[in-house]
Amino acid sequence: MxxxxxxxxxIAEEYLSKLSSNGEIREIIARLEISRREPHxxxxxxxxEVGRAFxxxxxxxxxxxxYVDTSSLIIRPLKEIVIEEKDVENVWSLAAPDxxxxxxxxxxxxxxxxxxxxxxxxxxxxxxxxCYVTKLTGTVQLVHNVYVVEDDAELQVLSTCTSSRDALDIxxxxxxxxxxxxxxxxTMIMYHNWNETTKLWSSLRVSAGPESxxxxxxxxxxPIEKAYDQVIVRLSENASxxxxxxxxxxxxxxxxxxxxxxxxxNASSILISRMLSAEKARIxxxxxxxxxxxxxxxxxxxLGVPLDDSSIITSVPILEAHRTDVQLSHEAAIGKFSExxxxxxxxxxxxxxxxxQLLIRGFVSIDLEEVPPTLRKVVERxxxxxxxxxxx
Amino acid sequence: MSLIIEDLHVExxxxxxxxGIDLEVKEGETHIIVGPNGAGKSSLLYTIAGIPKYVxxxxxxxxxxxxxxxxxxxxxxxxxxxxxxxxQPQIKTIKVSDLENIxxxxxxxxxxxVKAREILxxxxxRNRYLFTNMSGGERKRLELYxxxxxxxxxxxxxxxxxxxxxxxxxxxxxxxxxxxxxxLTCILVTHRGDIVNMLRKVDRVHxxxxxKIVESNGKDMLDRVLKSGFRKxxxxxxxxxx
Numbered sequence: 001m002x003x004x005x006x007x008x009x010x011i012a013e014e015y016l017s018k019l020s021s022n023g024e025i026r027e028i029i030a031r032l033e034i035s036r037r038e039p040h041x042x043x044x045x046x047x048x049e050v051g052r053a054f055x056x057x058x059x060x061x062x063x064x065x066x067y068v069d070t071s072s073l074i075i076r077p078l079k080e081i082v083i084e085e086k087d088v089e090n091v092w093s094l095a096a097p098d099x100x101x102x103x104x105x106x107x108x109x110x111x112x113x114x115x116x117x118x119x120x121x122x123x124x125x126x127x128x129x130x131c132y133v134t135k136l137t138g139t140v141q142l143v144h145n146v147y148v149v150e151d152d153a154e155l156q157v158l159s160t161c162t163s164s165r166d167a168l169d170i171x172x173x174x175x176x177x178x179x180x181x182x183x184x185x186x187t188m189i190m191y192h193n194w195n196e197t198t199k200l201w202s203s204l205r206v207s208a209g210p211e212s213x214x215x216x217x218x219x220x221x222x223p224i225e226k227a228y229d230q231v232i233v234r235l236s237e238n239a240s241x242x243x244x245x246x247x248x249x250x251x252x253x254x255x256x257x258x259x260x261x262x263x264x265x266n267a268s269s270i271l272i273s274r275m276l277s278a279e280k281a282r283i284x285x286x287x288x289x290x291x292x293x294x295x296x297x298x299x300x301x302x303l304g305v306p307l308d309d310s311s312i313i314t315s316v317p318i319l320e321a322h323r324t325d326v327q328l329s330h331e332a333a334i335g336k337f338s339e340x341x342x343x344x345x346x347x348x349x350x351x352x353x354x355x356x357q358l359l360i361r362g363f364v365s366i367d368l369e370e371v372p373p374t375l376r377k378v379v380e381r382x383x384x385x386x387x388x389x390x391x392x
Numbered sequence: 393m394s395l396i397i398e399d400l401h402v403e404x405x406x407x408x409x410x411x412g413i414d415l416e417v418k419e420g421e422t423h424i425i426v427g428p429n430g431a432g433k434s435s436l437l438y439t440i441a442g443i444p445k446y447v448x449x450x451x452x453x454x455x456x457x458x459x460x461x462x463x464x465x466x467x468x469x470x471x472x473x474x475x476x477x478x479x480q481p482q483i484k485t486i487k488v489s490d491l492e493n494i495x496x497x498x499x500x501x502x503x504x505x506v507k508a509r510e511i512l513x514x515x516x517x518r519n520r521y522l523f524t525n526m527s528g529g530e531r532k533r534l535e536l537y538x539x540x541x542x543x544x545x546x547x548x549x550x551x552x553x554x555x556x557x558x559x560x561x562x563x564x565x566x567x568x569x570x571x572x573x574x575x576l577t578c579i580l581v582t583h584r585g586d587i588v589n590m591l592r593k594v595d596r597v598h599x600x601x602x603x604k605i606v607e608s609n610g611k612d613m614l615d616r617v618l619k620s621g622f623r624k625x626x627x628x629x630x631x632x633x634x
Binding site: 338340341343344345346347348349350351352354358359361362363365 | 441442443444445464465466469470474475477480481483485486487490491494495498499538539541542
C-alpha cells in the first residue's frame with residue numbers, strides 16, 4: 001500500500017476538502033495554516049525524559065534527534081527518509097490518509113515530523129526512548145513514526161507524551177506504523193501524561209510477521225479533555241500479541257479501541273484493559289479480536305472500577321470468528337472493590353486508605369514478566385504515581 | 393496482654409447475636425470457645441476484632457486496661473490484637489508476597505512468623521494471589537501466617553481446624569503450640585475437639601449457646617461436652633430463662 005509522498009498529500013487534501021462541515025477539523029486546519037506562516041520559536045524542553053530520549057518533539061519542533069546509522073540500527077528523521085525516497089516502502093503502509101480526518105491532517109500538514117527506526121536482522125535494540133511535549137497554548141502537534149524490525153531482531157520502545165501545565169487547548173495527533181519481521185520481538189510502552197485541556201488522537205498500527213511476539217503496554221493517568229487511542233495489530237502465522245492498557249480517568253473523555261486481527265495459522269492474542277474512573281470521567285474501552293487464521297486463539301479481559309458515582313465506564317469486548325476451529329473468550333466486569341476485601345485487609349492492620357491503595361495497585365498492576373528490567377522499572381514507577389494520585 | 397469483655401451485647405443486621413458476654417483472658421492464657429452452630433462464637437471474635445458489621449449496643453472490650461470498643465480494626469491490630477479468619481476472601485489481584493511485604497514493613501520481622509513460614513510451607517504460596525484457587529489447608533495455613541506477621545500479642549483463631557486435611561491440621565496445631573509457648577494470649581473457636589487435644593496447654597474452655605457463655609471450666613469439661621453434645625447445656629440455659 002506504499003504511496004509516494006505526493007500521492008499521500010494529494011489524497012489527504014482531497015479527503016479534507018470533503019470535510020469542510022467538520023468544525024473541529026476546520027479549527028485544527030486553521031491553526032496549522034497560521035503556524036505554517038508564523039513558525040513557533042523553539043522552546044527549551046526541561047523534563048527529565050527528554051534528556052534521555054533519542055528523539056523529542058516539543059510542540060511542532062524537533063528538540064533533539066540522535067542520528068544512528070550502524071550495521072544494527074538506523075535512527076533518522078522520517079522526513080529525510082521520505083525526501084530521499086529510501087526505505088520508503090514502509091511509510092504509509094499500514095494506514096491510509098483518507099481513512100480518517102486525523103490521518104489526513106498528518107499526511108497533509110505533518111511534514112513527516114517523527115522518527116524512522118530500523119533494526120537490522122539479528123540485532124537486539126532497546127530501550128529507545130521518544131518524547132512528545134507540548135508547551136505552547138494552541139499547539140497542534142502532528143507526529144508520524146515508522147519502526148521497522150527486520151527478521152530475528154528485537155526493538156524495545158518507551159514513548160512518553162506530556163504537556164506543560166500552562167499550555168492550553170492542545171491537540172496531539174499521531175500515527176505510528178510498526179513492521180515486525182519473522183521471529184522478531186517488539187515491545188512498546190506508551191505513557192501519556194497530558195494536562196486537562198489536551199485533545200489526543202493516536203493510532204498505532206502493527207504488522208507482526210510469522211513467529212513474532214508483540215508486547216504493548218499503555219498507561220494514562222492524567223486528566224484530559226478528550227482522548228482517542230487506537231491500536232490495530234495484524235498477526236501472521238504463529239505470531240502472538242499481548243496488549244495491556246491501564247486508564248485512570250479523571251475528568252474528560254477517554255476512548256480506546258484495541259483490535260487484533262489473527263490472520264495467520266495459530267496466531268494468538270490477549271487484550272487486557274483495566275479502567276479506574278473518577279471526577280466525572282467517561283471511559284469507553286472497545287477490545288476486539290478477529291480470528292481468521294486456522295487454530296487461532298484470543299482472550300479479552302476488561303475490568304473497570306468506578307471510584308465515585310459521577311464517572312461512567314463503558315466496556316465493550318468483541319469477538320469475531322471466521323472459522324470453526326478458533327478459540328475466543330472474554331471476561332468483562334465493572335464494579336467497585338468489595339467491602340469484604342477492604343474489611344479483611346483492615347483486620348490485618350491496614351487502614352481503609354491503605355487497603356484501597358493496595359487493591360488499586362493490584363488492580364492496575366500489569367504482568368511485567370516479559371518486559372525488560374529497565375522498562376519494568378519505568379512501568380513500576382508509573383504505577384506508583386497512578387496509585388499515589390488515586391489515594392482516596 | 394490481657395483482654396476483658398464486660399456485658400457485651402452485639403447486633404448484626406438488626407438482630408441481637410451476643411446477649412451479654414463476660415469473659416476475662418489473662419496474659420499468656422489459652423481459652424477455647426465451643427458451641428453449636430449459630431451460638432455466636434465467630435461473632436464474638438469478629439466483634440473483638442472490630443469488624444463494623446458487628447455493632448456493640450452495650451458493654452465494653454478492654455485490652456490491657458484500654459477500652460477498645462470503638463476502635464477501628466486496624467487500630468486494634470496495631471495494639472497487638474489480630475484475628476485469623478475462618479473464611480478469607482479470594483483477592484485475585486493481590487499477590488501473597490505483596491501483602492506479606494506490606495505487613496513486614498509495617499510490623500517488622502518477628503521470630504514466630506519466621507518459624508511459622510517454614511512449618512506452614514508458605515514459600516510455595518508466595519507467588520500466588522491471595523486465597524485464590526487454594527485448597528482449604530492452604531488457605532488456613534496462609535491465613536495463620538499472615539495473622540502472625542502482624543506481630544500480635546493476642547491471637548483470635550476462628551476455627552483453624554475446619555475444612556483442612558490431616559497434614560495441614562498437624563502443621564497448624566504445631567504453630568498454635570508455638571504461639572502458646574511464646575506466652576501469647578490466645579482465644580480459639582472450634583467445633584471439634586481434635587485440635588484441642590493436640591494443644592500443649594488449655595487454660596479454660598467456654599461453651600456458648602444462643603449468644604451467651606453458658607459454662608466455663610477446665611479442659612476436662614470439653615471431653616464431657618463433646619461426648620454428650622451441646623443440646624443438654626443449651627436446653628438448661630433455655631429452661632433457666634423460661
